[in-house]
Amino acid sequence: MGGRVRVVVAGATGYSGRELIRIVLSHRAWELVGAFSSRVEEGRAAAGARERSLSEVHPELSGLTRMVCQPFDEAVLAALDPGLIFLATPNEFSHEVVPSLLASGATVVDLSGAYRLRESALYPSYYGFEHVHPEPLSQAVYGMTELVRDQLPGAKLIANPGCYPTSIILAVAPLLEAGLVELSQPIICDSKSGVTGAGKAATSTTHFVEVNESFRAYNLFRHRHTPEIAQGLGIALESGQLIFTPHLLPINRGILSTIYLKLRPGIGRADLVARWEATYRDSPLVRLFPETQLPEIKFVAGQPYCDLGATVDARSGQAILVTAIDNLLKGAASQAVQNANLALGLPEEEGLR
């Protein structure tokens, strides 16, 4: 086992943490050496113990590991001497611990939003806290893997993208960059997500009966992923050129985004697809769908892909892009692993198929 990278997962009790653990356990070049959570204590009282086994926290993992999940403690973590740390932790928590974790020399992949926005002034209004670590913020690579593959080798801090932004930026950014889009009309992103996107906290909005057999829009014009999408597309947040509306689907996992944009005169579906093909030629985890079959959530659930499809009305030049990802995988854990693989010199798919 000597040659394997020592890996720690913090935030191990959540859904993304669970997916990370599952992937790390099956990864040939990595070794899971520690799992932490600040929420591990919630389940401890009964047992009076300092820690719970991962298979107690996630019975799905029974038989795969005997590791325990410990209360987060930087000294304990450092003593494990990890080469790679995944943070599937709350925004404020990541914001706080990243600087010292970086100081240890480990590669850090942060799945929270704490190091995603280059403009730190956006944090108070969109995340509710003042960002006080400008240096790591400026160094962080925003890890939309397929679009920043060159920046990843050797990266020490990777800000793993949000789930909704992944489902939008991978589709739209190449088209904007190639100048195919008419920006006089706003780009409208109507996104729908499963409930794991809301996390494991039991609230009235995640109660089964409040979600099941229903559907709703939320956070219109003010979801915190809006500035992240704008940044990823190179659109000024104040320009009015981007509208993003998230909705909650009564399913466990998956995001489907229906994206409306106008193509520039003379541009058709073939041009659009050609641009995607050029961008993703060597990207095994982006799949382009034919005109006859649009992406659906069931095709990506439990899988590390981002699926892209498009329909264009030739007469009006209006295009509808339909994209799908698993919010816990390409929208969180598997993209984090793609990024870590590339940061550490491995093929990006290692451990993912």
Place this chain on the structure above:
Amino acid sequence: MGGRVRVVVAGATGYSGRELIRIVLSHRAWELVGAFSSRVEEGRAAAGARERSLSEVHPELSGLTRMVCQPFDEAVLAALDPGLIFLATPNEFSHEVVPSLLASGATVVDLSGAYRLRESALYPSYYGFEHVHPEPLSQAVYGMTELVRDQLPGAKLIANPGCYPTSIILAVAPLLEAGLVELSQPIICDSKSGVTGAGKAATSTTHFVEVNESFRAYNLFRHRHTPEIAQGLGIALESGQLIFTPHLLPINRGILSTIYLKLRPGIGRADLVARWEATYRDSPLVRLFPETQLPEIKFVAGQPYCDLGATVDARSGQAILVTAIDNLLKGAASQAVQNANLALGLPEEEGLR
């Protein structure tokens, strides 16, 4: 029972037919005298009988009625001497039988699309058949109840609106009529429907496993409700000013439409809401939601309402309307009953609350 209107439901084996029967059975001024279906034979073979009881077809109705469901037969129907006929039948079927049913003097409410589009030339491409009954087509009242209340008393043929169009036209038509909308940007209607909207036929697209835990868009730029919405909004179908995208939700019933449009300069949320209030002041089945609470499908499931909500971005003038209906009720059976009530001189809510 002498004074009650004699009512027949054709298409009684489907979901809308079932809802109609339930409402008619509880309606104080109506008497259900017949139920028909061309599909009743599907379940008959085993029993070798000519007919099945409604409670065998729909066990939900056990204890409410002992009526049988008969194979559709115009002579049998006519002999029942109905004053009111609901057609919850396929488009081609309604197209064919409406003229002779009208000749009998009964009021006919057709829930299919056969008499909705004033421009008969649209039928071949959107419905797959040539429309050969121009006279009833020109007489039919398109029954978006709240917007045509004056035309309903005494109407003999009512073309009951489609489910998606109801969820869109009630929200948008008053705003367009009042000149509040900037039409340089298309009105984008991103609609999501439960599976009853696809009918009771067992196909690969209604198979539980194909729908459950998934979500998909379908019929982009070419759904047959597109010309109906354009007609209801007074927008030319070829203008490119309307985009309608339906999606399939893994739930039984309900539609939520997220509608994107740009308000004219100087117009804000208050103007929009004032217009809705003026339009729906005397409409007990349209509910306006406050800014703090958007409509959700669960609030209307099983209920005859159309719920309307709006959020406006003051800076850009972009508005997002969120509307919800039960596709089987306000999108089909309860709106049919509203229309029939008004056609026959009753309060529109009779039998609905």
Place this chain on the structure above:
Amino acid sequence: MGGRVRVVVAGATGYSGRELIRIVLSHRAWELVGAFSSRVEEGRAAAGARERSLSEVHPELSGLTRMVCQPFDEAVLAALDPGLIFLATPNEFSHEVVPSLLASGATVVDLSGAYRLRESALYPSYYGFEHVHPEPLSQAVYGMTELVRDQLPGAKLIANPGCYPTSIILAVAPLLEAGLVELSQPIICDSKSGVTGAGKAATSTTHFVEVNESFRAYNLFRHRHTPEIAQGLGIALESGQLIFTPHLLPINRGILSTIYLKLRPGIGRADLVARWEATYRDSPLVRLFPETQLPEIKFVAGQPYCDLGATVDARSGQAILVTAIDNLLKGAASQAVQNANLALGLPEEEGLR
């Protein structure tokens, strides 16, 4: 409105409370004069108000009522001078307030378990509190409507049955009473319930993702409905003749119980059904299903019925009873209304169909 009974609902923020309010609002002989909840405060902070409108708590009720939901206060409640009080409140809460509410002269229907078990010694182990009100406990009518119809007229305290017990006792009690069951083999009740049965509290066990696409058994051999079922069947709790296992279904509402029992020698399906027919001849809300169609949850969801079906293996004498109810209606609110109707001299179905 003078002649209508003044009705109060306490526990108005929960699911059963909501169903009660909906029924009371449509009941011709009743008038809703007050709605209370000790949980109303949870949503108040933002508004800084002492109360919330019912349509804010339950947007489904928008347009039906403008009543507010107040923090529970006995003096305020008494000042409303109610003739009928529904308690859809927690067990301990009902236990405490019933005596003084009874003293006011009102008829009280308690939907909690606080007055269901005649043997008060069972409360500490099954409900976690000492029962200190023996007098009302001894007076309470256990309101399994169809089996105690004679005791209901004029009753002042009705202990409304639990949801699981209703789905079991209505099927089994008549068979036991008639001596059709061989008790050398235990009666095994394998019951499955939707999530509303777990109440509106947001916990890890009601989180959408923990319930959806899963299924589990819980509280084996020790669910608090076990002594209630034993009491209803006249079986000694310690006899080992009753096994009850609840399970959680990933649906909103409905209970299906699969009940295994052995018939005495010579007894067949016809005898069993004859006994049900005799018992429920005049019970419009119990429906007996033919051998060819077993009850299913969808046939009762949203309806006030208890559906009963049976299959018997003639060779072995083994019988399987399959029963279905809506846990919020026949298992709670609609049975409470049946009981109140009969207590107050009205037809039991009033307001329910």
Place this chain on the structure above:
Amino acid sequence: MGGRVRVVVAGATGYSGRELIRIVLSHRAWELVGAFSSRVEEGRAAAGARERSLSEVHPELSGLTRMVCQPFDEAVLAALDPGLIFLATPNEFSHEVVPSLLASGATVVDLSGAYRLRESALYPSYYGFEHVHPEPLSQAVYGMTELVRDQLPGAKLIANPGCYPTSIILAVAPLLEAGLVELSQPIICDSKSGVTGAGKAATSTTHFVEVNESFRAYNLFRHRHTPEIAQGLGIALESGQLIFTPHLLPINRGILSTIYLKLRPGIGRADLVARWEATYRDSPLVRLFPETQLPEIKFVAGQPYCDLGATVDARSGQAILVTAIDNLLKGAASQAVQNANLALGLPEEEGLR
């Protein structure tokens, strides 16, 4: 690739076929050389082609394979020279083709029921066809992997167990064999399955709206898995000692069985668990759950395990076993792979974790 076993999957368009293909594609010692289906033609008409790509049939597999799915043809199959053939085909189809496939020398794992019942006389009443191949029937190994591990090496025909039987036999057989069970009381198996168990055919019983938000029992006393379970437990079918009741859950995948049996005097939970531990000590895909945590479907969905749990009422000696499997994996595809691995001399988990 030279050393890898050449594998063919017949029945590739169904759910079990899809799972088999996914596993075979990731299996280090195997190479998928052909995929067949008699249903491939259903989707061909439009394209006018003789075959469809697997990724067209199952878009989930896009990016994993470019193989086509061909109409079943024994000559074409034989020309591929497979060493291992999985039949995920209908019962009658497997019944017919197994003899000639065996003659080719390949190892055949049949996932249908065609070669499971040793007593051929049961086929007409339970499967609707006369069994005319007694020789392969007598040679077939009934592949409940953990209980027949010794018989698998070198086996040429493996009858892969049914999904319900797997969830029951693995729990009960070791207890019966050890004489822990009191047989004066029937063993009652109340099983609940997701909808993939009903196959991919679109029928009224698999229609989303008929299944969703509902729950039902079916085939009481006469499901075709009953004789298979009796055979696996060594119980005479006519003895009345076994009752099996399947139910349909509104979920995609997974089976939970709640099994009621009486332990012999003096036998307790510890004895039961000790027996399981002894039986499954070296079985990595059977997981024993502690008393404090019963199996749930979500813990096994998408995984190759069978989870076992037990609760015993010490006073009465009544035991409730709760077991869970994924019906498409341990109930079909992954158990087939376990069996094939052992038949071909590989570790049973190869390709499964």
